[in-house]
Amino acid sequence: MMTTTDEQTVTILDQGHVTSPKGFKAGGVHCGLRKTKLDFGWIHSDKPANAAGVYTLNSFKAAPLHVTKAAIDSNGKIQTIITNSAVANSCTGPEGEENAKLMQQLAAEKMHVNVQDVAVLSTGVIGVQLPMNEIKQGIQSMTHDENYGAERFEQAILTTDTVTKHTAVTCIIDGHKITIGGAAKGSGMIHPNMATMLAYMTTDANVGQKALQHVLSDVTNDTYNMITVDGDSSTNDTVLFLANGEQPNQELTPEHPEWPVFKEAVKTVAETLAKKIAQDGEGATKLVAVHVQNASSKPSARKVAKAVISSNLVKTAVYGADPNWGRIVCAVGYSEEPVDPNIVEVKLGPTTVVSDGLPVAFDESKSKEYLSNEQIDIYVNLNQGNENACAWGCDLTYQYVKINASYRT
Amino acid sequence: MMTTTDEQTVTILDQGHVTSPKGFKAGGVHCGLRKTKLDFGWIHSDKPANAAGVYTLNSFKAAPLHVTKAAIDSNGKIQTIITNSAVANSCTGPEGEENAKLMQQLAAEKMHVNVQDVAVLSTGVIGVQLPMNEIKQGIQSMTHDENYGAERFEQAILTTDTVTKHTAVTCIIDGHKITIGGAAKGSGMIHPNMATMLAYMTTDANVGQKALQHVLSDVTNDTYNMITVDGDSSTNDTVLFLANGEQPNQELTPEHPEWPVFKEAVKTVAETLAKKIAQDGEGATKLVAVHVQNASSKPSARKVAKAVISSNLVKTAVYGADPNWGRIVCAVGYSEEPVDPNIVEVKLGPTTVVSDGLPVAFDESKSKEYLSNEQIDIYVNLNQGNENACAWGCDLTYQYVKINASYRT
Numbered sequence: 001m002m003t004t005t006d007e008q009t010v011t012i013l014d015q016g017h018v019t020s021p022k023g024f025k026a027g028g029v030h031c032g033l034r035k036t037k038l039d040f041g042w043i044h045s046d047k048p049a050n051a052a053g054v055y056t057l058n059s060f061k062a063a064p065l066h067v068t069k070a071a072i073d074s075n076g077k078i079q080t081i082i083t084n085s086a087v088a089n090s091c092t093g094p095e096g097e098e099n100a101k102l103m104q105q106l107a108a109e110k111m112h113v114n115v116q117d118v119a120v121l122s123t124g125v126i127g128v129q130l131p132m133n134e135i136k137q138g139i140q141s142m143t144h145d146e147n148y149g150a151e152r153f154e155q156a157i158l159t160t161d162t163v164t165k166h167t168a169v170t171c172i173i174d175g176h177k178i179t180i181g182g183a184a185k186g187s188g189m190i191h192p193n194m195a196t197m198l199a200y201m202t203t204d205a206n207v208g209q210k211a212l213q214h215v216l217s218d219v220t221n222d223t224y225n226m227i228t229v230d231g232d233s234s235t236n237d238t239v240l241f242l243a244n245g246e247q248p249n250q251e252l253t254p255e256h257p258e259w260p261v262f263k264e265a266v267k268t269v270a271e272t273l274a275k276k277i278a279q280d281g282e283g284a285t286k287l288v289a290v291h292v293q294n295a296s297s298k299p300s301a302r303k304v305a306k307a308v309i310s311s312n313l314v315k316t317a318v319y320g321a322d323p324n325w326g327r328i329v330c331a332v333g334y335s336e337e338p339v340d341p342n343i344v345e346v347k348l349g350p351t352t353v354v355s356d357g358l359p360v361a362f363d364e365s366k367s368k369e370y371l372s373n374e375q376i377d378i379y380v381n382l383n384q385g386n387e388n389a390c391a392w393g394c395d396l397t398y399q400y401v402k403i404n405a406s407y408r409t
Numbered sequence: 410m411m412t413t414t415d416e417q418t419v420t421i422l423d424q425g426h427v428t429s430p431k432g433f434k435a436g437g438v439h440c441g442l443r444k445t446k447l448d449f450g451w452i453h454s455d456k457p458a459n460a461a462g463v464y465t466l467n468s469f470k471a472a473p474l475h476v477t478k479a480a481i482d483s484n485g486k487i488q489t490i491i492t493n494s495a496v497a498n499s500c501t502g503p504e505g506e507e508n509a510k511l512m513q514q515l516a517a518e519k520m521h522v523n524v525q526d527v528a529v530l531s532t533g534v535i536g537v538q539l540p541m542n543e544i545k546q547g548i549q550s551m552t553h554d555e556n557y558g559a560e561r562f563e564q565a566i567l568t569t570d571t572v573t574k575h576t577a578v579t580c581i582i583d584g585h586k587i588t589i590g591g592a593a594k595g596s597g598m599i600h601p602n603m604a605t606m607l608a609y610m611t612t613d614a615n616v617g618q619k620a621l622q623h624v625l626s627d628v629t630n631d632t633y634n635m636i637t638v639d640g641d642s643s644t645n646d647t648v649l650f651l652a653n654g655e656q657p658n659q660e661l662t663p664e665h666p667e668w669p670v671f672k673e674a675v676k677t678v679a680e681t682l683a684k685k686i687a688q689d690g691e692g693a694t695k696l697v698a699v700h701v702q703n704a705s706s707k708p709s710a711r712k713v714a715k716a717v718i719s720s721n722l723v724k725t726a727v728y729g730a731d732p733n734w735g736r737i738v739c740a741v742g743y744s745e746e747p748v749d750p751n752i753v754e755v756k757l758g759p760t761t762v763v764s765d766g767l768p769v770a771f772d773e774s775k776s777k778e779y780l781s782n783e784q785i786d787i788y789v790n791l792n793q794g795n796e797n798a799c800a801w802g803c804d805l806t807y808q809y810v811k812i813n814a815s816y817r818t
Binding site for chain 2: 056057058059060061088090091092093125126127128312313316317319320322325326327329330332333334335336337338339340341354356357358359396397398400401402404405406
């Protein structure tokens with residue numbers, strides 16, 4: 001199981017999409033929920049696919065999550081995923097549940113699939129009922145095939161995102177090239193410790209349903225759950241992963257000799273999407289990665305990394321390109337992990353700024369220049385053990401405040 | 410112990426200061442750590458006072474905290490407190506410890522008090538050694554008496570604060586009027602779950618040292634530990650409470666029949682200072698209070714209140730006067746407390762916006778008007794038990810980002 005994976009066995013496609021794996025189609029339309037932007041999208045597999053999901057831990061789970069979870073729990077299969085933006089169908093009570101179920105049923109009829117094989121996701125404002133006439137129009141627009149449908153799907157799921165987020169990789173399993181694709185949306189209410197935001201992953205590999213859930217849960221902990229934009233975990237966060245078995249590889253399970261290759265490929269897709277979400281965080285100008293090294297345990301490494309990436313003071317310092325490492329050390333200190341301050345090392349990119357818990361003289365202007373890059377790496381070496389973790393986030397800017405002080409008005 | 414206190418027995422003074430209790434003096438000078446503002450202050454008791462302290466839980470505790478804690482632990486007494494702003498003496502290693510001890514020693518000599526009766530606090534930038542020449546000048550300026558010294562002290566301890574924070578109350582114990590005074594500084598790196606920021610409380614009441622620590626720890630949980638500005642807990646947070654026994658009341662302990670009155674008076678001072686800190690949070694334009702009602706336990710009530718008050722999305726919505734209650738509900742949901750979404754009620758000031766977990770029709774323009782006030786009350790009724798808690802914070806504004814993107818430059 002702990003076989004070292006040669007990362008070069010995973011190839012990242014130039015133009016990877018959720019439809020890159022064989023047998024997946026996607027599409028998106030404008031049905032009237034938003035003024036002019038696409039607002040209704042779907043992913044469709046030629047045949048029912050093994051399905052896995054991870055969902056928000058928020059107590060206020062939105063109606064579509066219940067419907068989707070019940071669908072996957074019933075037979076482990078999903079063939080069609082539908083998603084609307086603009087309205088989250090969250091805090092909408094029995095009417096919201098009914099609407100989510102109706103969406104599922106109408107989509108099943110339109111696409112000629114089993115009702116229990118339809119997943120429903122929504123994103124947008126909380127506490128507003130879905131305008132069902134528009135939703136119905138969206139469902140009636142669904143087709144089994146579409147040119148460039150993936151790009152339209154990726155646009156239809158966005159809210160305050162500024163760019164679409166998609167990727168795909170290939171790897172060889174049993175001599176067959178299998179493909180894993182993905183698409184996601186951010187960009188507010190994004191915080192670790194949850195199955196964050198909406199993300200969709202697809203593969204044409206033959207993967208057992210339990211193995212699919214296993215790899216998704218596992219990989220989510222190191223990818224989607226390690227990003228934060230604003231510390232707020234949404235009521236609608238969901239990651240779905242469909243495997244339709246179009247490729248003739250032997251069924252992938254953790255016992256398969258090439259499982260580590262598959263897992264690495266899945267992780268590559270998840271990490272790529274997670275970083276794209278962090279990079280496109282509301283108002284963000286920079287992607288920040290916090291690498292915690294040599295922690296005494298994996299959970300400890302994750303917790304320290306999340307404390308630093310979540311700190312508003314670190315985020316504003318990065319925005320201002322201020323090498324104010326004191327704020328990093330401070331966040332490490334309040335992470336509630338048993339850190340020994342006297343042996344901690346901190347680096348801003350290539351530059352050591354703290355060693356043995358004490359400041360090291362460094363060229364401030366060079367570090368300021370480094371912090372002006374669009375990608376910033378912060379290294380925190382705890383020197384306590386040999387577990388590592390990485391968390392991704394973004395800077396906190398005027399634009400974040402602007403976007404969120406006037407989201408609905 | 411659970412005696413109901415008549416709050417009218419606690420009288421808030423019009424011009425209350427840390428020197429309002431009998432036998433306390435204070436002062437502040439400019440010693441050269443900051444450009445022109447006062448940067449060195451002291452509080453002095455005519456005789457050694459029983460002392461209690463609560464300190465940051467941050468692993469990176471600043472040097473002065475070790476010195477102050479050791480001083481109080483040695484004999485439970487403090488007679489003189491000195492504080493500098495501008496430099497926090499945090500992450501400064503053995504040199505920092507030596508400097509903090511030297512400050513203690515020099516102040517003891519200057520004020521003719523026992524070395525172990527001097528408390529030392531610092532606030533400002535992390536990772537810079539104290540300019541000891543300037544500090545020594547500050548210590549040499551100390552006097553036993555000063556006109557309007559309290560105001561100068563309250564100015565000398567500020568960093569990014571825009572106003573001084575002070576208060577005092579009186580109550581009657583054993584027929585004697587006793588006074589409790591306080592002063593504090595904020596205004597960044599402020600977050601609950603810690604003995605937050607620097608706060609100083611004094612009283613002329615006769616209070617046992619153990620009882621003093623008991624009431625301080627207890628009251629801190631409901632006041633200083635319930636505020637947040639930015640979610641960052643400093644390396645220097647400290648609250649000190651001195652009781653010099655100038656009043657001839659019987660020694661106050663939890664068994665004293667008027668202990669609840671005293672505790673209520675202490676809480677009034679602590680809560681007043683805590684709210685002043687939240688209100689003067691970096692960039693803040695509004696004081697926000699989140700009242701969580703009818704939780705199943707006190708810790709649960711506190712945790713939910715803190716989740717809501719800490720949410721960047723709630724804070725920006727308040728800034729934009731946007732009655733976006735979905736963000737409040739969302740924060741309640743991710744608080745990790747076992748909340749039942751179907752029975753939650755939310756009010757924005759006088760207006761119910763969520764009932765039984767579902768939106769209630771309300772006049773948005775009136776709520777927008779309400780949210781334009783300088784003080785906002787948010788009520789979250791969990792309907793699960795009968796424990797309440799209140800957390801205080803502020804809105805998140807452009808100005809916060811501006812202050813923190815360029816703190817040092």
